[in-house]
Amino acid sequence: MFIVGMLSWWYSAGWIERAKLIKERIARTVDYFSINLLLKTLFSPFRQISAGKVNGSIGVKWRAFIDRTISRVIGALVRIVIIAIGCVTIFLHCLLGVVTLVVWAFIPLFPFVGFLLFISGWTPVSWT
Amino acid sequence: MDVVFQYHHDRASKARVGGVLGGIIGKLLNVSAIVLALSGVIFVIAGFSIGWLVLGLAALPAICMEWYRGELKKLPTSKKPQNISDVLAGDILAQLAEHPTPKSIALAVGRVFGGQFFGARFGMTASFLQDIASESPDDTVGIWRLALEIREQTRVNEITAGVLVAALVKSFPERDGVLAHLHLEMDDLMNGIRWQDHLEQLIATHTTPGRTGGIARDFSFGYIPLLGRFGQNISERGGLLTVDLEAHVDAVDQLIDTFGSGGRQNAVLVGPTGVGKTTIVHAFAKRLLDATQKLPESLRFRQVFILDAASLVAAAPGRGELENLIMQVLGEAYSAKNIILCLDNAQLFFEEGIGSVDLGNVLLPILEAGNLRVILTMDEQRYLQISQRNPALTNALNRIMIKPATRAETITVMQDQLIVTEFQKKVTYTYQALGEAYNLSERYVHDLAMPGRALKLLESAANYSQNGLVTMNSVQSAIEQTMDIKVGVATGEQEKDTLLNLESLIHERMINQTRAVQVVSDALRRARAGVRNQNRPIGTFLFLGPTGVGKTELAKAVADVYFGGEDRMIRLDMNEFVRNEDVVRLIADGADDPSSLTARAMKQPFSVVLLDEIEKAHPNVMTTLLQLLDEGILRDIKNREISFRDTIVIATSNAGADRIREYIDRGYKLQQFEQQFVDELITSNQFRPEFLNRFDEIVTFQPLGKSELLQVVDLILKGVNKTLATQKVSVTVSQDAKLFLVEKGYDPRLGARPMRRVVQRAVENTVATQMLQGRASAGSTIEISLEQVQQILGTESQAQAITADAAQDPIEASPENSQETPSN
Numbered sequence: 001m002f003i004v005g006m007l008s009w010w011y012s013a014g015w016i017e018r019a020k021l022i023k024e025r026i027a028r029t030v031d032y033f034s035i036n037l038l039l040k041t042l043f044s045p046f047r048q049i050s051a052g053k054v055n056g057s058i059g060v061k062w063r064a065f066i067d068r069t070i071s072r073v074i075g076a077l078v079r080i081v082i083i084a085i086g087c088v089t090i091f092l093h094c095l096l097g098v099v100t101l102v103v104w105a106f107i108p109l110f111p112f113v114g115f116l117l118f119i120s121g122w123t124p125v126s127w128t
Numbered sequence: 129m130d131v132v133f134q135y136h137h138d139r140a141s142k143a144r145v146g147g148v149l150g151g152i153i154g155k156l157l158n159v160s161a162i163v164l165a166l167s168g169v170i171f172v173i174a175g176f177s178i179g180w181l182v183l184g185l186a187a188l189p190a191i192c193m194e195w196y197r198g199e200l201k202k203l204p205t206s207k208k209p210q211n212i213s214d215v216l217a218g219d220i221l222a223q224l225a226e227h228p229t230p231k232s233i234a235l236a237v238g239r240v241f242g243g244q245f246f247g248a249r250f251g252m253t254a255s256f257l258q259d260i261a262s263e264s265p266d267d268t269v270g271i272w273r274l275a276l277e278i279r280e281q282t283r284v285n286e287i288t289a290g291v292l293v294a295a296l297v298k299s300f301p302e303r304d305g306v307l308a309h310l311h312l313e314m315d316d317l318m319n320g321i322r323w324q325d326h327l328e329q330l331i332a333t334h335t336t337p338g339r340t341g342g343i344a345r346d347f348s349f350g351y352i353p354l355l356g357r358f359g360q361n362i363s364e365r366g367g368l369l370t371v372d373l374e375a376h377v378d379a380v381d382q383l384i385d386t387f388g389s390g391g392r393q394n395a396v397l398v399g400p401t402g403v404g405k406t407t408i409v410h411a412f413a414k415r416l417l418d419a420t421q422k423l424p425e426s427l428r429f430r431q432v433f434i435l436d437a438a439s440l441v442a443a444a445p446g447r448g449e450l451e452n453l454i455m456q457v458l459g460e461a462y463s464a465k466n467i468i469l470c471l472d473n474a475q476l477f478f479e480e481g482i483g484s485v486d487l488g489n490v491l492l493p494i495l496e497a498g499n500l501r502v503i504l505t506m507d508e509q510r511y512l513q514i515s516q517r518n519p520a521l522t523n524a525l526n527r528i529m530i531k532p533a534t535r536a537e538t539i540t541v542m543q544d545q546l547i548v549t550e551f552q553k554k555v556t557y558t559y560q561a562l563g564e565a566y567n568l569s570e571r572y573v574h575d576l577a578m579p580g581r582a583l584k585l586l587e588s589a590a591n592y593s594q595n596g597l598v599t600m601n602s603v604q605s606a607i608e609q610t611m612d613i614k615v616g617v618a619t620g621e622q623e624k625d626t627l628l629n630l631e632s633l634i635h636e637r638m639i640n641q642t643r644a645v646q647v648v649s650d651a652l653r654r655a656r657a658g659v660r661n662q663n664r665p666i667g668t669f670l671f672l673g674p675t676g677v678g679k680t681e682l683a684k685a686v687a688d689v690y691f692g693g694e695d696r697m698i699r700l701d702m703n704e705f706v707r708n709e710d711v712v713r714l715i716a717d718g719a720d721d722p723s724s725l726t727a728r729a730m731k732q733p734f735s736v737v738l739l740d741e742i743e744k745a746h747p748n749v750m751t752t753l754l755q756l757l758d759e760g761i762l763r764d765i766k767n768r769e770i771s772f773r774d775t776i777v778i779a780t781s782n783a784g785a786d787r788i789r790e791y792i793d794r795g796y797k798l799q800q801f802e803q804q805f806v807d808e809l810i811t812s813n814q815f816r817p818e819f820l821n822r823f824d825e826i827v828t829f830q831p832l833g834k835s836e837l838l839q840v841v842d843l844i845l846k847g848v849n850k851t852l853a854t855q856k857v858s859v860t861v862s863q864d865a866k867l868f869l870v871e872k873g874y875d876p877r878l879g880a881r882p883m884r885r886v887v888q889r890a891v892e893n894t895v896a897t898q899m900l901q902g903r904a905s906a907g908s909t910i911e912i913s914l915e916q917v918q919q920i921l922g923t924e925s926q927a928q929a930i931t932a933d934a935a936q937d938p939i940e941a942s943p944e945n946s947q948e949t950p951s952n
Contacts, residue, residue: 001141002145005138005141005142005145005195006191006192006195009195009198009199010191010194010195013198013199014194014195014198014199017198027339028339031339031340031341031342031419032342032343033342033343033344034341034342034343034344034345035344037341037342037344037345037347037429038344038347041347046347047347047349047350047351048349048350048351048463048464048465075347078347079344079347082343082344082347107187107190107191108187108191110183110184110186110187111181111184111185111187111188112184113180113184114168114180114181114182114183114184114185115180115181115184116180117177117180117181117184118177118178118179118180118181120177121177122177123172123175123176123177123179123180124172125172125173125174125175
């Protein structure tokens with residue numbers, strides 16, 4: 001009963017639960033990098049610097065336009081860098097999640113695999 | 129559903145395994161998994177292939193513990209429950225024997241957290257449950273049936289320990305008595321089940337990290353150095369406590385609608401202090417930062433800043449500086465594009481007068497334009513004042529009214545607040561303490577609305593805990609100490625003695641009037657035994673009778689003997705309330721008129737209220753008093769409910785005094801004419817029947833006869849001796865001299881009132897003369913004879929002059945000086 005109960009949970013609810021945990025972890029990573037927010041505001045002025053409307057002569061307005069453009073470019077650069085880092089991190093999380101779910105299926109077999117490796121006498125490092 | 133417990137059911141077996149793994153064996157398995165894994169790695173690195181085997185074996189304890197964490201620790205209920213074992217909580221299943229009896233179920237309940245929760249909070253310990261539980265296995269099915277019913281009723285997912293506690297209590301034939309002893313009802317147990325379930329849910333959600341927008345959330349928004357200095361970002365302050373009150377959820381939804389739509393981007397939360405306006409703003413801020421909530425995009429991840437009025441004013445002392453600073457702060461908030469400003473206690477920004485700030489004119493154009501998002505909070509009164517002064521300002525605001533929490537909501541708020549309070553104060557609150565905090569704060573705390581007022585009392589009750597447990601008694605002690613009142617049932621021996629001997633204690637300073645003394649004493653005993661109607665004053669009495677018979681004296685005696693001193697009396701001379709306009713003086717705000725009835729009752733809710741010469745009050749004043757007499761409350765001019773439920777209300781009246789004397793002279797006894805006399809008062813329009821009907825008792829005082837006045841003389845002499853005690857001198861008066869004093873001091877119109885003046889003249893003058901002549905020294909007793917008294921009082925005409933003085937002297941003539949006591 002003990003073994004059956006444990007293994008039946010391992011390959012059903014336990015596996016699903018693990019998948020949910022991985023999904024939640026990926027969702028948190030996505031939230032942490034807020035890539036959708038960054039994409040939506042990709043060309044917004046950085047920290048709203050020089051963002052407001054300016055009244056004045058054409059020269060003043062031109063200068064404000066240049067300032068605003070620089071602010072937008074800086075903002076876009078910073079956001080692109082973060083988007084890139086975020087994408088890589090999310091990808092790595094996904095990869096780790098898939099590996100975890102695959103390994104999960106083989107964990108109950110570890111004692112047998114260990115036994116077979118022990119019988120074979122193989123070790124990655126040989127001191128002799 | 130099958131209500132037979134199956135010991136070998138799959139869930140029951142798993143629960144028992146979980147029980148084992150949750151103990152020391154689980155800890156050993158954890159350690160062994162780590163040790164085996166590390167050893168295996170070391171062996172493999174060292175080149176020993178046995179390391180593979182060791183490493184592989186480490187997976188076994190690790191799998192066991194993963195199973196425990198994933199399923200066994202909190203065993204889920206079956207998806208299609210068919211048997212009681214499918215819905216029993218895992219911790220209970222693990223404890224149950226193969227053939228459980230109600231008693232063994234009680235034992236199992238006592239061993240798990242949920243059972244201990246009920247033990248600590250409700251006083252329903254394991255031993256208590258075992259005492260009330262049956263030992264017959266035949267009764268077990270009944271327990272399961274009740275448990276299923278209660279589970280359905282409380283809508284909890286499984287049959288927890290709490291559900292079983294309620295089922296065990298419900299199955300007990302004498303449950304009403306047991307519950308009454310614990311000051312509980314079945315509904316309270318249902319609330320307890322929901323409370324425990326709610327706590328478990330809070331813990332579960334608290335351990336799950338929230339999604340709040342991440343590092344890029346504020347990237348496209350502006351810098352806010354000024355707001356950082358003069359405001360407080362409440363969005364950054366997370367916490368465990370979030371109570372989704374029905375009223376608050378509505379208010380938060382309204383805020384979201386207001387700011388999510390295209391209208392004016394402002395809202396004013398209007399409600400009394402303590403109702404939870406600031407809490408609503410916090411809940412709103414929290415909701416905006418929760419990525420899982422459904423919100424308009426324009427609101428997602430917006431941050432709420434509360435402006436600090438004090439630091440703003442302090443930073444801009446010069447004329448016009450504050451307005452400039454405010455404009456800069458508002459400009460910064462607008463430019464940042466993700467800020468919602470909150471002006472908490474917004475009336476601070478709209479004060480009128482010297483040294484105060486009125487930013488109405490600065491804020492009005494901004495609020496009318498509706499671009500900057502602003503939330504204001506203020507109480508109803510201030511909102512009305514501002515509305516009257518600056519209607520354009522209030523018209524520019526979207527008003528959201530916040531109502532005080534209901535009893536059930538307040539209890540829920542308190543339950544959540546306890547998580548913090550118990551941690552801070554290192555105490556545990558019982559459920560009964562929560563209910564008591566609500567009841568007593570509703571009655572005695574006037575300056576806050578619910579739930580604030582109950583929370584305030586609950587916190588102060590922690591200082592009166594016993595062995596770390598805050599009970600109903602702790603809450604009662606807290607209110608008794610802070611308000612100087614008595615709310616609990618009499619427990620002390622001394623107080624019980626006082627209550628049982630009230631009549632004799634009062635009669636130490638009162639002569640005769642046994643019926644009046646009896647009815648007042650009965651009312652006090654009922655109050656302190658906890659059997660009175662809590663929604664009325666302790667007692668309401670109308671004392672009728674001629675002057676000088678002890679009506680006022682009885683009120684003073686009650687204040688002294690029971691309430692702790694004659695200063696425990698709120699006395700109103702109703703001849704000062706003869707005009708219609710005087711109603712306002714009766715219910716004036718304490719800040720404007722500290723002598724008003726409502727103001728004095730707020731300050732001293734545990735006292736005697738004496739309404740002297742009630743017949744002289746204006747009819748509208750009497751009408752105002754009807755609610756006081758009926759429900760024990762009076763609304764003051766600010767519409768606050770002032771409680772008179774811990775007072776004894778005594779109204780006195782001389783109306784019909786001549787008629788009483790007439791009856792007595794004609795040989796009637798009091799009982800024979802009392803009812804007819806009251807009817808006469810109604811027919812002669814001296815009192816309206818609805819006014820008289822409001823009193824618990826109408827007591828007619830009979831005029832004092834000469835034999836009673838003799839006893840009054842003794843009382844007065846007792847008082848004289850008390851005064852002389854400081855001189856170590858005492859005085860005695862011969863019996864014939866006393867009779868002479870009664871003869872000279874008696875006036876059927878004035879009762880005992882002239883007696884004191886006569887005795888004072890005769891006795892105190894003799895003593896003073898003898899002391900000055902050196903005939904009386906310390907330790908001596910002065911004996912006063914009839915001759916001496918006759919010499920002092922002289923002729924009949926002199927005595928009559930004295931009694932006439934007494935009748936005309938406004939101080940002496942006041943009822944409070946009749947039947948004066950030795951204690952004075």
